[in-house]
Amino acid sequence: MKKMKKRSLFFTVIMYSIIFLLLFPLVILFVWSFTKNWPWPNIVPKAFGLRAIKYVFSPTSKSLKTLLFSVWLSSVVTIITLFISIPAAKALGLYKFKGKRLFKLLILAPIIVPPVAVSMGIHVTFIRLGLANTFLGVVLMHIIPCIPYGVRILTNVFEIIGESMEMQARVLGANPYKTFFYITLPMISPGLVSAGSLIFIVSFSQYFTTFLIGGGKIVTFFMLMFPYIQSGDRMMASVYSLIFILTSLVLFVVIEKTVKAYYKAENYFYI
């Protein structure tokens, strides 16, 4: 008993240090959001101001409108990518076929090949197809780097849960649709949440591809933020980054809670 306690204390310390290491940069971002200047050797900033906050919330900067649009865009990308990923992941996770390893490797290609080179070519093709500068075009472009994450995570999930439960359902007379909605979906839902979160972040932080394919007609939140990071305006960059992080965080928590409540699932999430 005593030993257990000691061990748990040790883990508590480790856990809190990791949490601290993760959260501390966020605190710095928060402080910088209100900091006019912070010269060496001051430990706290010298002057505070609301310039960046005021700018972000002023209607002419269109920041919040763009934020909502970005969330919508990335949600669409996430849902489509998940739809594509589920069957692919099931095949890769459960079935045996020739060249499976090769396929598993090929799935990673969008991460390995530099996106800049590929997207230039895609842009040319999209112009020809009339997809450049459209919402649909940007969604399609985002799906490409998202798919590896979706498929790889769900493949692991399918490998873990196996096929036995589905087979049992089929044996008991459920049709394939019923099996999917009542057995497979609840079982992979934790995996869906983690895959979805990652896909959302990847899509949410696409910069160059959105620029190129969207041609400035499709403006995402990251595109507003990036010029400020480049030009070294730390106050603006911090406010935008903070909103960027908080948005994804809030979204994930809400989705996780909803999914958990819906399936009354006790099992852990693979986040």
Next chain:
Amino acid sequence: MKRLAVILLTLVLALNLAACGNQQTKQQASVLEKDWETILKEAKGTKVNFYGWGGSQMTNSWIDNYLAKRLKEEYDITLNRVGMDIDSILNIMLNEKQMEVKEGTIDVVWINGENFFTAKENDLLFGPFTDKLPNFNKYIDKDSVEVKYDFGFQVEGYEAPYGKAQFVMIHDKARVDKVPVNHEELLQFVKNNPGEFTYPAPPDFTGSAFVRNIIYDIVGYEQFLDMEPKKEVVEEAIKPAIDYFKQLKPYLWKEGKTYPATIAQLDNMFADKEVVMTMSYNPNHVVSKKQTGEFPETASSFVFDKGTIGNTHFLAIPHNAPNKAGALAVINFILSVEAQASKYDPNNWGDLPVLDNDKLNEEEKEVFSKIKIGEGAIRQDVLLEHRLPEMPANLIPIIEEIWMENIPAKGE
């Protein structure tokens, strides 16, 4: 099924191209032949997409709050600013050109220098359009070198001046007693204050301008204006300057072993009091940085006695701009006394006006002279007295290369 899809796609494609093709040729041929009244009428109620660098909050605010608002009131034009770096913009324009897209996305693009050269060489621009603009004809000195040439390239009416910039040095009065006014004094200053000065490594835009400015200060600027863009020639000409940089190096921040990669980094180092000087290609930079609270109140700008490099930034219209009439109306409005004065006001942006002082009447001159320039900035007439022309753009990469080969690596 597959075949059906292919046929459908081909059909969509063909229709698309055909549809774009028709519209465009009609507009293209006519917009420059129409009189100004008709152009304004056509521009009314339309949307104009304005593409350009979006990294300065003050510039963005000026476009969103002043320019967009006034254009709506005056011409019922909706201005849509898209903040995008020029490389991406050129990428889009080049790809669109390659695919012969007849109706693009960009109406007005903020451009100059090499990028203008690239755009013009590749026939990406619409024009010549400047003599169509009433305000250009009325207020701009068409024979001035700064309007006719952009980094040594002939403009030929393919872009209209937007504003002027000039290189200035920025120092903190609280920590620098006497500012160095030429390269020798700078060397002395840096020797006396080792580790307190540095400059961004070229090809950073501002760092590269600093290097050119030092070159001008040492060997003069005249010889560069028509210099052959050959490495040996340039190397020979700037040898004294390269020697100077070698002399300067050990006394720089981190002993010159490393340099800030961007001017943004140097600005932040200055704000954090790591160094005592920074520099800018925008003479009012110090004012806006003080307004945002990033720079200390004691920050102030200065120029070298022999002068500093100045350039003009421009507005152009892509050859496939969907709303050329609207673009012309917007550019014309930007060339008005009202817009240039508002842009010059350091509370809004602080960008130098491009209008020719001799062409303004008393009332209009009054508008400009009433504007208070910010604390720490240099008066416009002083700047103009110390203004040197920018080098031809094709020499710049050569100089950056020579700097790269000689300065960072050697002496380790």
